[in-house]
Amino acid sequence: MSTADPPLILVVFDLVGIFVFAISGALVAVRRHFDLFGVLVMAGTTGLGGGFLRDVLIDATPPAALMDWRYLVVPVLAGLLTFAFHPTVGRLERQVDVFDAFGLSLFCVTGALKAVEFGLGPIPAALMGMVTGIGGGMVRDLLASRPPVVFSGNLYATPALLGAAVAVGLDATVLPLGVVVLTAAGACLVLRLLAMVLDWRAPLPSGPANV
Amino acid sequence: MSTADPPLILVVFDLVGIFVFAISGALVAVRRHFDLFGVLVMAGTTGLGGGFLRDVLIDATPPAALMDWRYLVVPVLAGLLTFAFHPTVGRLERQVDVFDAFGLSLFCVTGALKAVEFGLGPIPAALMGMVTGIGGGMVRDLLASRPPVVFSGNLYATPALLGAAVAVGLDATVLPLGVVVLTAAGACLVLRLLAMVLDWRAPLPSGPANV
Amino acid sequence: MSTADPPLILVVFDLVGIFVFAISGALVAVRRHFDLFGVLVMAGTTGLGGGFLRDVLIDATPPAALMDWRYLVVPVLAGLLTFAFHPTVGRLERQVDVFDAFGLSLFCVTGALKAVEFGLGPIPAALMGMVTGIGGGMVRDLLASRPPVVFSGNLYATPALLGAAVAVGLDATVLPLGVVVLTAAGACLVLRLLAMVLDWRAPLPSGPANV
Numbered sequence: 001m002s003t004a005d006p007p008l009i010l011v012v013f014d015l016v017g018i019f020v021f022a023i024s025g026a027l028v029a030v031r032r033h034f035d036l037f038g039v040l041v042m043a044g045t046t047g048l049g050g051g052f053l054r055d056v057l058i059d060a061t062p063p064a065a066l067m068d069w070r071y072l073v074v075p076v077l078a079g080l081l082t083f084a085f086h087p088t089v090g091r092l093e094r095q096v097d098v099f100d101a102f103g104l105s106l107f108c109v110t111g112a113l114k115a116v117e118f119g120l121g122p123i124p125a126a127l128m129g130m131v132t133g134i135g136g137g138m139v140r141d142l143l144a145s146r147p148p149v150v151f152s153g154n155l156y157a158t159p160a161l162l163g164a165a166v167a168v169g170l171d172a173t174v175l176p177l178g179v180v181v182l183t184a185a186g187a188c189l190v191l192r193l194l195a196m197v198l199d200w201r202a203p204l205p206s207g208p209a210n211v
Numbered sequence: 212m213s214t215a216d217p218p219l220i221l222v223v224f225d226l227v228g229i230f231v232f233a234i235s236g237a238l239v240a241v242r243r244h245f246d247l248f249g250v251l252v253m254a255g256t257t258g259l260g261g262g263f264l265r266d267v268l269i270d271a272t273p274p275a276a277l278m279d280w281r282y283l284v285v286p287v288l289a290g291l292l293t294f295a296f297h298p299t300v301g302r303l304e305r306q307v308d309v310f311d312a313f314g315l316s317l318f319c320v321t322g323a324l325k326a327v328e329f330g331l332g333p334i335p336a337a338l339m340g341m342v343t344g345i346g347g348g349m350v351r352d353l354l355a356s357r358p359p360v361v362f363s364g365n366l367y368a369t370p371a372l373l374g375a376a377v378a379v380g381l382d383a384t385v386l387p388l389g390v391v392v393l394t395a396a397g398a399c400l401v402l403r404l405l406a407m408v409l410d411w412r413a414p415l416p417s418g419p420a421n422v
Numbered sequence: 423m424s425t426a427d428p429p430l431i432l433v434v435f436d437l438v439g440i441f442v443f444a445i446s447g448a449l450v451a452v453r454r455h456f457d458l459f460g461v462l463v464m465a466g467t468t469g470l471g472g473g474f475l476r477d478v479l480i481d482a483t484p485p486a487a488l489m490d491w492r493y494l495v496v497p498v499l500a501g502l503l504t505f506a507f508h509p510t511v512g513r514l515e516r517q518v519d520v521f522d523a524f525g526l527s528l529f530c531v532t533g534a535l536k537a538v539e540f541g542l543g544p545i546p547a548a549l550m551g552m553v554t555g556i557g558g559g560m561v562r563d564l565l566a567s568r569p570p571v572v573f574s575g576n577l578y579a580t581p582a583l584l585g586a587a588v589a590v591g592l593d594a595t596v597l598p599l600g601v602v603v604l605t606a607a608g609a610c611l612v613l614r615l616l617a618m619v620l621d622w623r624a625p626l627p628s629g630p631a632n633v
Contacts, residue, residue, distance in 0.1 A: 030416045032358060034363070035414060036413050036415070036416075037361070041361075057474065058483065069332070086418075124488040124489070124491075128488070144358065145357060150459070150460070150463075151456035151565075157463075202457035205458075243573075246623070246625060247627075263479065267479070272481035273541075273546075277546040278546070283545060355569065
C-alpha cells in the first residue's frame with residue numbers, strides 16, 4: 001500500500017492504459033472462444049497483470065488495483081464492451097494497436113516511477129517499468145497457450161524500456177512530474193509508432209537453430 | 212503469517228479442498244504422462260496454487276501452506292494415491308467433479324474471509340475468494356499447456372464468486388462464523404451442482420470471431 | 423531485502439548458476455525463433471525465475487536480483503552470447519547439461535539456506551530450495567508453450583530436493599557454512615550426474631491413462 005495517494009495524472013493515465021490493454025486481452029479471449037467469464041478474466045489479467053507482477057516484485061502488495069475499485073471497474077467495462085461488440089472491435093485492430101501504444105507508453109512510465117518510489121535503483125526500476133508495460137500481454141499469451149507476442153520480432157519492449165529509462169533519468173532532476181511523465185511517455189510512444197509505421201523489427205537469431 | 216491461528220473449522224475445510232483439487236491436478240498429470248515427480252508437483256500446485264496466488268497478492272506471505280506441514284502432506288498423499296490408482300480414480304470422474312464442487316465451495320469462502328482479515332474491501336475480497344477457488348486449476352492448466360478449463364463455458368467461476376460474495380456480506384453481520392461459512396459455501400455448492408445437473412453454461416461470444 | 427549481505431561464496435555460486443540457467447533459456451528462445459529481446463527475457467527469467475518465485479513466496483521481496491546489478495548483468499551476458507554464437511552453444515548441448523547440473527546443485531542449496539534464514543521450517547525450506555533449482559526452467563517452458571521438461575522422466579528434481587534437504591539438515595549443525603554448502607551441492611551434483619550417465623528415470627504412471 002502506498003504511503004500517499006499517487007498524483008491524479010498518474011491514476012488517469014493508468015486507467016486509460018488498463019482499458020486499452022484489457023480490450024486486447026478480451027479480443028484474444030473472444031477469438032479463443034472463451035466464455036463471458038473467460039473474456040472478463042482475460043481483460044482483467046491483461047489490463048492489470050503487468051502492474052500486479054511489478055507490485056509483487058517490488059513489495060508493493062496488496063496491489064493498488066485491489067485497494068481501489070476504479071482499477072477493477074475499468075477492465076470489466078472493457079471486457080463487457082468487447083464481448084458485446086467484438087466484430088466491431090476486432091475490425092478496429094489497427095486503431096486498437098495505436099491505443100495499445102498509448103497504453104504501453106503510460107504503463108512503462110508509471111511503473112518505473114513507482115519502482116523508484118519503492119526504493120529500487122535506476123536500472124531495476126527501468127526494468128520494472130518495462131515489465132509493467134509488457135507483463136499484462138505476456139500473461140494474456142500464457143493463458144491463451146501461445147508464445148508471447150512480444151518475443152515475435154515487433155519492436156515493442158524496446159520502446160517500453162526507453163520510456164522507462166527516460167522516466168527514471170528525468171525523475172532524478174528538478175523537472176516537475178508532469179514534464180517527466182509526458183517526455184518519457186512521448187519517447188516511448190514515438191519510437192513505438194515509428195516502429196509500426198516503418199515496420200522496424202527486432203533482430204532475429206541468424207542461421208539455422210539446430211535442435 | 213497470520214497474527215492468530217485460524218479457526219479449526221476453516222483449516223479442516225481447507226485441507227479437504229486441497230485434497231480434492233490435488234487429485235484433479237494429479238489426474239491431468241497422469242494423462243499427460245508426466246513422471247511421479249510431475250504428478251506430485253501438479254497435485255501440489257493445483258491444491259495450493261489458488262491460496263498461494265491469494266496470499267502473494269494480499270501480502271500474507273509466507274503462505275500458510277509453507278508454515279504448516281499439514282498443508283504439504285495432503286497434496287503429496289493425493290498425488291501418490293492418484294499415481295498408484297489412477298485407472299480407478301479416473302473412472303470416478305463424476306464423483307471427483309462432485310468433490311471438486313465441495314472444494315470450490317470451501318476455497319472461495321475461506322479465501323474471501325482471509326482477504327477481509329488482511330484489510331481488503333468487500334469487492335476485492337470477494338474477487339480474491341474466487342481467485343482462491345479457481346487459481347489452482349488455472350495453474351494446473353498452464354503447466355499442462357492447455358487453455359484454462361474454467362474459461363470453457365462451464366458455470367464454475369460464477370458459483371465461486373457467489374459464495375465469496377455471500378461470505379463477505381454475512382461476515383459484516385453479527386452472525387457466528389460457522390453460520391457464515393456454511394451459508395456461503397452452501398450457496399456456491401448448490402449453484403455449482405445445479406449447473407452440473409442442468410448443464411447450465413456461461414454465455415459464449417456470439418457470431419464469428421474475425422481473426 | 424536481506425538484513426545482512428550474504429556470504430561472498432553464496433553470491434559467486436548464485437551468479438554462476440544464473441549464467442548457466444540463462445544459457446539454457448536463451449537456447450530454447452533461439453530454437454523458437456524468438457527475437458533478440460525474447461532471447462534476453464528468456465535468459466533472464468530462466469536464470470532468475472526460480473529465485474524470484476522463492477523470494478516472493480518467503481517474503482524476501484524485492485528479490486536480490488532487483489537490488490544488485492550483478493544479478494542482472496549475468497543473464498544479459500548469457501543471452502547476448504547465446505544469441506551471437508547459438509550454433510556453437512547448441513552443439514555443446516551435453517556440456518551445457520553438465521553445467522546445468524552444477525547450476526542446479528548451487529541453486530537448491532542457496533535457495534534452501536535463504537528460506538531457513540527467512541524463518542521457514544526444515545521441510546518447507548527444502549521445498550523452496552528445490553523450487554529455486556527447478557523454477558527457472560519451469561517458467562522457461564511456460565513461456566515456450568511446452569510442458570515442463572522437469573516432468574518428463576529425467577531425474578532432475580530429486581537431486582535438487584536431496585541437495586536442499588542435506589543443506590537444511592547440515593545447516594542445523596555446527597559445521598561451517600562452506601562445508602555445508604559443498605557437501606549439499608555435492609550430493610545433488612553426484613546424483614544428477616549419475617542419473618545422466620546411467621540414464622536413471624523417474625517412475626512413470628503405469629498402464630493406460632484413460633481420458
